[in-house]
Amino acid sequence: MANHEPEAIAFCQQMKVAWIASGKTMRECAKEVGCSHGTMSRIFGGKLPDLNTYFKMKRWLVVQGDALAQLRQLVTSAEESLAAG
Numbered sequence: 001m002a003n004h005e006p007e008a009i010a011f012c013q014q015m016k017v018a019w020i021a022s023g024k025t026m027r028e029c030a031k032e033v034g035c036s037h038g039t040m041s042r043i044f045g046g047k048l049p050d051l052n053t054y055f056k057m058k059r060w061l062v063v064q065g066d067a068l069a070q071l072r073q074l075v076t077s078a079e080e081s082l083a084a085g
Contacts, residue, residue, distance in 0.1 A: 008048050015057060016044045018064040033060045 019029045030040040034056045
C-alpha cells in the first residue's frame with residue numbers, strides 16, 4: 001500500500017462515508033456489496049480489499065451515489081417550492 005497510500009486511504013474513507021450515509025448496518029451493506037461483514041470492517045479500518053471485492057465495492061458506490069444524487073435533487077426541489085410559495 002506504500003505506493004498508493006493516499007488513494008487507498010481515500011477509497012476506504014469513501015466507503016465508510018457511503019455506508020454511514022446509507023443509514024444501514026454494516027452487515028446490510030456488506031450483503032449489498034457481496035462481501036462479508038469482516039471484509040467491510042477491514043475496509044473501514046483502512047485495509048484494501050482484493051481486486052474482485054474492490055470492483056464489487058466500486059459498483060456499490062455508484063448505486064449509493066445515484067441514491068444520494070436523487071435525494072439532493074428532491075431536497076433542492078423542496079427548497080425551491082418553499083421559496084416560491
